[in-house]
Amino acid sequence: MSVLENKEFVSRYIEAISGKPKPESVVNLFVAEQPLKDHIAASESAFPLYSFKIEEMIGEGDLISLRGRVMGVNKGPFMGAPPTGKSFDVSIFLTYQIAGGKIVDHWMLLDNAELMQQIGFIQNPA
Numbered sequence: 001m002s003v004l005e006n007k008e009f010v011s012r013y014i015e016a017i018s019g020k021p022k023p024e025s026v027v028n029l030f031v032a033e034q035p036l037k038d039h040i041a042a043s044e045s046a047f048p049l050y051s052f053k054i055e056e057m058i059g060e061g062d063l064i065s066l067r068g069r070v071m072g073v074n075k076g077p078f079m080g081a082p083p084t085g086k087s088f089d090v091s092i093f094l095t096y097q098i099a100g101g102k103i104v105d106h107w108m109l110l111d112n113a114e115l116m117q118q119i120g121f122i123q124n125p126a
Contacts, residue, residue: 001062001098001101003059003060003061003064004059006059006062006064006098007057007059007064009030009064009098009101010057010064010066010096010098011054011057012030013030013031013103014052014054014066016029016030017030017040017052018051018052019049019050019051020049021044021048021049022040022041022044024037024041027040027041030102030103031102031103032099032100032102032103032104033103033104033105033106035106036103036106039108045076045077046074046075046076046077046078046083047072047073047074047075047076047078047088048072048073048075048076049072050070050071050072051070051071051072052068052069052070052071052092053068053069053071054066054067054068055067055068055069056068062097062098062099063095063096063097063098064095064096064098065093065094065095065096066093066094066095067091067092067093068091068092068094069089069090069091069092070088070089070090070092070110071087071088071089071090072087072088073085073086073087073088074086074087074088074119074120078119078121079121081121084119084120084121086118086119086120087118087119088114088115088118088119089118090110090111090114090115090118091110091111091114092108092109092110093108093109093110094106094107094108094109095107095108
């Protein structure tokens with residue numbers, strides 16, 4: 001697929017899962033990589049219906065990178081702790097490798113400390 005087709009694919013993927021249930025049947029349409037499937041399932045369990053806002057997307061070859069925001073509410077157990085009911089909105093950077101019409105690898109960076117502060121796992125530094 002071309003870079004433009006890969007960007008359109010990633011946009012469709014984000015639209016299909018953002019703010020919606022993420023059943024295996026939907027995830028499997030877009031994702032071949034098991035670690036990403038596992039991450040989505042765990043995140044959906046802790047933060048049901050979490051969503052994305054894409055702020056920028058760039059591509060080169062089979063790689064598509066995006067900068068944006070991920071938002072949700074901690075309604076399920078997370079890292080062994082009970083849900084806090086608190087919401088979060090943090091920056092996220094993702095790169096997806098596309099092959100054969102599916103995501104075959106990914107790299108993700110988000111501000112874990114900010115996430116932990118917003119959902120009440122750690123206190124804001126004084």
